Amino acid sequence: MILEAAKAVIAEVGLGRATAREIAARCDISTGTLTHHFPSMDDLLVEALRSGSKEFTDRNLRAADAEPRAHDRLLILIETALPDKPEALRNWRLWLEYWARAAHDPALAALHSERYREWRGGFERAIGEGVATGEFNRVDVALAARELVGLFDGLCIEAAIGGQVTVREAREITLNWIDSRLIPA
Numbered sequence: 001m002i003l004e005a006a007k008a009v010i011a012e013v014g015l016g017r018a019t020a021r022e023i024a025a026r027c028d029i030s031t032g033t034l035t036h037h038f039p040s041m042d043d044l045l046v047e048a049l050r051s052g053s054k055e056f057t058d059r060n061l062r063a064a065d066a067e068p069r070a071h072d073r074l075l076i077l078i079e080t081a082l083p084d085k086p087e088a089l090r091n092w093r094l095w096l097e098y099w100a101r102a103a104h105d106p107a108l109a110a111l112h113s114e115r116y117r118e119w120r121g122g123f124e125r126a127i128g129e130g131v132a133t134g135e136f137n138r139v140d141v142a143l144a145a146r147e148l149v150g151l152f153d154g155l156c157i158e159a160a161i162g163g164q165v166t167v168r169e170a171r172e173i174t175l176n177w178i179d180s181r182l183i184p185a
Helices: 002-013 020-027 031-037 041-065 070-081 086-102 106-133 141-161 167-181
Strands: none
Touching (some): 002 020, 002 041, 020 031, 041 070, 041 086, 041 106, 070 141, 070 167, 086 106, 141 167
């Protein structure tokens, strides 16, 4: 309950403006109860960022891994993570806060690397299977996954913060990359 409230507050107002008072109020508990479970605000915020990323990533990877075709797996990973649904947009906002914090916190940076290995691993598995079955062109699987995730993340960051790229454009550009790079002519 506390973590869910913290994730909501961080996504709404940002990491720097999230307060124990506001998080406790969302849970209808006292700040003393909050600090009993999380001795410092830093502990709570880091755990909220970590758990939000883990839950969202794990759920999307499970959905993708359930698909029989490699192309469909990539589509699931993309569609579930595009910031056009409330939960996905909330997670992009959490990730933005997480990345900014991880740039200055070695422990969070290590956690980020671990989580990203799992996320990129879903793309690697799908691309690798597609290459193995002939569904995709022969490519360097790890490099293709890095390219695809890098492209997708950059586009979605801009879409999530209201940049010049819309969610529709992020989807189209990403799918065009898949078609041009992976699908045999």
